[in-house]
Amino acid sequence: MVSCYISRDSLNDFVVCNSKTTDAIGYHRISTVVLVTDFFKVMAGEAPSQRGRVVMQQCLSARLQVKPPSDTEEAEYVEISRGTVIYICFLKGADSSTVEKMAKATMNVRLSESENGKFISILDLPGDVLVVPQATLGGKAKGKMMQYHSNIAKEQGLELYNAYIEQTRKILDGHAKWKEAACTLKHGTYGNRQVLRMDTNGPYHYFEF
Incomplete structure (x- = not known):
């Protein structure tokens, strides 16, 4: 199962973050930055499109x-x-x-x-x-x-x-x-x-x- 969340970063764009490690407050550290249009691919366990x-x-x-x-x-x-x-x-x-x-x-x-x-x-x-x-x-x-x-x-x-x-x-x-x-x-x-x-x-x- 892929764990992820959506947040707004300093680039003023939504990103999806997924990782096997978490920080002190339970959020997943950013290891991969993908477009929000790839959100459902991530949720489905598919590899997001990369540019x-x-x-x-x-x-x-x-x-x-x-x-x-x-x-x-x-x-x-x-x-x-x-x-x-x-x-x-x-x-x-x-x-x-x-x-x-x-x-x-x-x-x-x-x-x-x-x-x-x-x-x-x-x-x-x-x-x-x-x-x-x-x-x-x-x-x-x-x-x-x-x-x-x-x-x-x-x-x-x-x-x-x-x-x-x-x-x-x-x-x-x-x-x-x-x-x-x-x-x-x-x-x-x-x-x-x-x-x-x-x-x-x-x-x-x-x-x-």
């Missing part, structure tokens, strides 16, 4: 290759200091509303550990942000192979990825503490193979939208 997946990883530093070396040019990199790395993948059915929810959630979720051990958002830390397009998050194992039938078309994915970057930049620039700290937003190149080096200081967190 995007995100993995967030705290870091002390990260360096991402965005252009491989050639015979005439050296490789190009983007770098961040302490902050968070966000791996992002769009699935079929994703649209501008998906982008808005993902941007608001990733910027406001309290996963960054402050100096006193309290978990706060990347905005309030404040810290750098590195966004990495990661189409493999849409994969599903079938036998010994991985399939990616749920992934959005490359052209649409690029459009949504760029929209996510812009939406995230607006949220970051609109936060006084983050902007005053002169933090930075960097991102990878959509559709290209990339090389990442990272020093982490915490576990990763997985989200479905």
